[in-house]
Amino acid sequence: MGVCPSATMSLLTDNFTGALHPWARPEVLTCTPWGAPIIWDGTFDPDVAKQEATQQNLTIGLTVFAVGRYLEKYLERFLLTAEQHFMAGQRVVYYVFTERPGAVPRVALGPGRRLRVERVVRERRWQDVSMARMRTLHAALGGRLGREAHFVFCMDVDQHFSGTFGPEALAESVAQLHSWHYHWPRWLLPFERDAHSAAVMARGEGDFYYHAAVFGGSVAALRDLTAHCARGLAWDRARGLEARWHDESHLNKFFWLHKPAKVLSPEFCWSPDLGPRAEIRRPRLLWAPKEYRLLRD
Ligand code: 2GW
Ligand code: MN
Secondary structure, eight states: OOOOOOOHHHBBBBTTTTBBBBBBTTTOBBBOOSBBBOTTSSSSOOHOOOOOHHHTTTTEEEEEOOOTTHIIIIIIIHHHHHHHSSOOOOOEEEEEEESSSGGSOOOOOOEEHHHHHHHHOOOOOOEEEEEEEEHHHHHHHHHHHHHHHEEEEEEEEEEEEOBBBGGGGOOSSEEEETTTTTOOGGGGOOOOTTTSSTOOOHHHOOOHHHEEEEEEHHHHHHHHHHHHHHHHHHHHHHHTTTOOOTTTHHHHHHHSSOOEEEOGGGGGGGGGOOOOOOOOOOOOOOEOOOOOHHHHO
């Protein structure tokens, strides 16, 4: 569990001068009710996190699926920008899941960084492409990926890095605040409400609405997460159901039952369509514009 203190003003300001503490972000929530830090720009020292990670000699996995048109459209930029911004200076192994290994762009990788390509079958419906990821990830975490990485991030491919995404984001389990919903009242959050679905959340349940475009953690924690979500998806399918936001609904249910050890602010996965906001200082990942009509059936 987290150790962040409750954010009282006396901790945020200097007793004598009243000046704001250099690591304070008094305008945003920086700690969950269960004591996990919510990481905002300026609340951590990136050099400290970097040093700690280097001392531990970590290998960090980054998984991404690029199936069908998403391969040509998004993968190269995702990887090129990850080379610039994702866990710079650490040992990194990318896992690209695709049905066309030969079409994966050859991106020049920095020292200590490697890319593995895993073949997956192409699902017919886009909802199935997205949902099949949980099952595939679970298997990969039980195989080579799980043996070679200590921590893993699982990400959507339709986004690119725009700022440092470093070891400050690492923890036993990590959830991403959804940039559309982080300031919405809880009753409006788009959780699954159908009581027959494994992903159901009753009124009054749910801490935050998390985005499935970024989640991470230790191999063991992610084995649990992916097993839970794959099981829920299969349970729903057997009953002819599909949760409102597919795998994301099940992810939200998992993090309600098993609180994340760290939460990333919307700066870590920002939607440029929302425009500039005072509290969004330095976005780390930017969503590609949604082209649903073009790309979805
Ligand atoms: C998905 C939707 C429509 C058409 C195509 C695809 C598609 C997705 C595809 O053709 N090929 C492919 O590789 N994907 C992978 O699935 C890719 O990694 C992509 O980033 C991911 C999720 O699909 P995406 O990014 O189009 O969906 P979003 O951005 O609306 O995602 C949120 O909701 C999803 C469930 O509906 C997932 O939970 C996702 O993690 C969320 O970010
Ligand atoms: Mn996406």
